[in-house]
Amino acid sequence: MGRWKTVILDTLVMTAGFGTLTFMSVAKPDIIGHFNITSDQYDLQHVAYVFGLFVAFLLGHTRIYEGSFKRSVGIAVSWAAIPQILIPFVGNWNIVVFLRFIQGFVVGLVPLFSTQIARYFIAERPFAKGIILSGIFWGGVFGNIAARYLLGYVDWKTGFVITGLVIYLVYLLWFLLVEDFEIKHPKSGDAxxxxxxxxxxxxxxxxxxxxxxxxxxxxxxxxxxxxxxxxxxxxxxxxxxxxxxxxxxxxxxxxxxxxxxxxxxxxxxxxxxxxxxxxxxxxxxxxxxxxxxxxxxxxxxxxxxxxxxxxxxxxxxxxxxxxxxxxxxxxxxxxxxxxxxxxxxxxxxxxxxxxxxxxxxxxxxxxxxxxxxxxxxxxxxxxxxxxxxxxxxxxx
Missing domain, CATH: 1.20.1250.20 (MFS general substrate transporter like domains)
Known part of the structure; x- marks a missing residue:
């Protein structure tokens, strides 16, 4: 598949992964009412999510992202998708906060895609990466619009499940069309x-x-x-x-x-x-x-x-x-x-x-x-x- 088509597909994955997470803020009134929490308690989930964005990079120094690149991306998107699907069925707000922390791990897509484009480009790397990174912010814009539209037709619980499944649908399309390769981390004696x-x-x-x-x-x-x-x-x-x-x-x-x-x-x-x-x-x-x-x-x-x-x-x-x-x-x-x-x-x-x-x-x-x-x-x-x-x- 063409290099630039791969960049566009990567961007779609980023947009879906980060756009889905905006549903939490759009559904804020419904969530506060359902869990009977204060606005300050609600804000804890955002603090947890942002901290998860930091911890996510620690995972790159484990074997979790070693081996198949496609599998590694699947793991990264699952950090966002699985908690998104689980949140409506959780009865304890503290567990929701923890699930939001896990969702921050989706930022692992950024270094994974950096490793991928390094294989295809040299001088064009910044341009390719700029397009892919823009997906984070397209996700913020379009995710917000889509979430408001969706809440006009379904309740917030159904909305969470649907948006979680959307991530996997986009990942499936990406999986079928991009090239796989092996991610190798140097062993202690080889580096x-x-x-x-x-x-x-x-x-x-x-x-x-x-x-x-x-x-x-x-x-x-x-x-x-x-x-x-x-x-x-x-x-x-x-x-x-x-x-x-x-x-x-x-x-x-x-x-x-x-x-x-x-x-x-x-x-x-x-x-x-x-x-x-x-x-x-x-x-x-x-x-x-x-x-x-x-x-x-x-x-x-x-x-x-x-x-x-x-x-x-x-x-x-x-x-x-x-x-x-x-x-x-x-x-x-x-x-x-x-x-x-x-x-x-x-x-x-x-x-x-x-x-x-x-x-x-x-x-x-x-x-x-x-x-x-x-x-x-x-x-x-x-x-x-x-x-x-x-x-x-x-x-x-």
């Missing part, structure tokens, strides 16, 4: 390098940390500030939808920029230099957006806020470049393990960013906005440091 012992791994992993800090904080933070300002539910929803659309489109656009820059020099150092340039440009756009966002939220200027989130979404442009860095910089035999290691380091932001930002906002909203605005500058500094280090592939 030429231990990715965790390399300072480069930690430096590179941290280059994406500031972007994820903002990406996983900004929507919830915007919702809180928006309602505090007095904006309506439609206003807040429009901001969220605009931000998701922005992230999807920036992901593709910066992925294409990565391709344009990468094809000029396809040596490991040339590819990595292109990755660094793309991420710095994305951080620069994001920094400008966050400055405007801060001004808009402090002044209550909705039009400016709407424009600012379009620029803030450019932070997602760092993603396609980052997720193609392992194949460019590590020896081929450790790329799968490096993908999960880099994901674990960068996604540690998921576990702490929302709570730290919320704590700062309770003290002073300006302080929280300054913290968010500084993240792109930290990201640029991290990229400069990483760009001056020797690549693992250059030392073996």
């Amino acid at each position: 030429r390098i231990n990715v965790w012992k390399l300072p480069f791994t930690w430096a590179l992993g941290f280059t994406f940390f500031p972007a994820l800090w903002v990406i996983f904080t900004i929507i919830g933070f915007t919702t809180k500030l928006g309602y505090d300002i007095g904006w309506t539910k439609d206003h807040v929803s429009t901001l969220s939808t605009t931000l998701n659309l922005s992230k999807a489109l920036w992901s593709i656009a910066f992925g294409y920029l990565g391709f344009v820059l990468s094809k000029k020099n396809t040596t490991p150092r040339g590819l990595f230099n292109a990755i660094v340039k793309v991420m710095i440009i994305a951080y620069a756009f994001g920094f400008a957006g966050l400055l405007l966002y801060s001004k808009a939220m402090l002044s209550g200027n909705y039009e400016l806020a709407l424009f600012s989130v379009v620029l803030v979404g450019a932070l997602q442009g760092t993603g396609p470049a980052f997720w193609t860095s392992a194949p460019a910089t590590y020896p081929e035999n450790v790329v799968p393990r490096a993908n999960f290691a880099l994901g674990l380091i960068s996604n540690s932001a998921n576990a702490i960013a929302p709570s730290i930002t919320e704590a700062l906002a309770r003290t002073n909203e300006e302080l929280a906005l300054i913290e968010l605005s500084m993240m792109p500058l930290i990201g640029i500094l991290a990229l400069i440091i990483a760009s001056r280090m020797k690549l693992p592939v250059e030392t073996t």
Whole structure:
């Protein structure tokens, strides 16, 4: 099957996997009523889900994703699908929270697809990855619309079951059409390098940390500030939808920029230099957006806020470049393990960013906005440091 058709199918799997998870927020009133819980108790499921996104990368260092690539993707989508189907039949809210934690493991699709596209592309990797990553945000947009439509015809329990089955239907289509291969993790005696012992791994992993800090904080933070300002539910929803659309489109656009820059020099150092340039440009756009966002939220200027989130979404442009860095910089035999290691380091932001930002906002909203605005500058500094280090592939 054609390489780009595979990219489109990967994107559909991402869209289905992450889009299905939006059903929880759309069905919020029904769920609160069914389980007889408070809004604060309801929010625990989101905290658990975000923490699951972090823990998911630990699984990449086990044998669970070793062997058949198709089987590994099936396991990854099952983390989302099976809990989705089970939630309506669970009577205890604490179990639902745990199932939401498990659903966060679906992010394992990201490093798995990174390993896949490394086999098919070189200079085109950022563009292919940008398209695939956009599926996360298409899922947020279309999943929200589809969930609202579905709830007009069925009760929330049936909706959960249907959306869980949709993931498997899309996976089945993907399974029948894509090529399989074997994922090999080097055995302890075979690996030429231990990715965790390399300072480069930690430096590179941290280059994406500031972007994820903002990406996983900004929507919830915007919702809180928006309602505090007095904006309506439609206003807040429009901001969220605009931000998701922005992230999807920036992901593709910066992925294409990565391709344009990468094809000029396809040596490991040339590819990595292109990755660094793309991420710095994305951080620069994001920094400008966050400055405007801060001004808009402090002044209550909705039009400016709407424009600012379009620029803030450019932070997602760092993603396609980052997720193609392992194949460019590590020896081929450790790329799968490096993908999960880099994901674990960068996604540690998921576990702490929302709570730290919320704590700062309770003290002073300006302080929280300054913290968010500084993240792109930290990201640029991290990229400069990483760009001056020797690549693992250059030392073996």
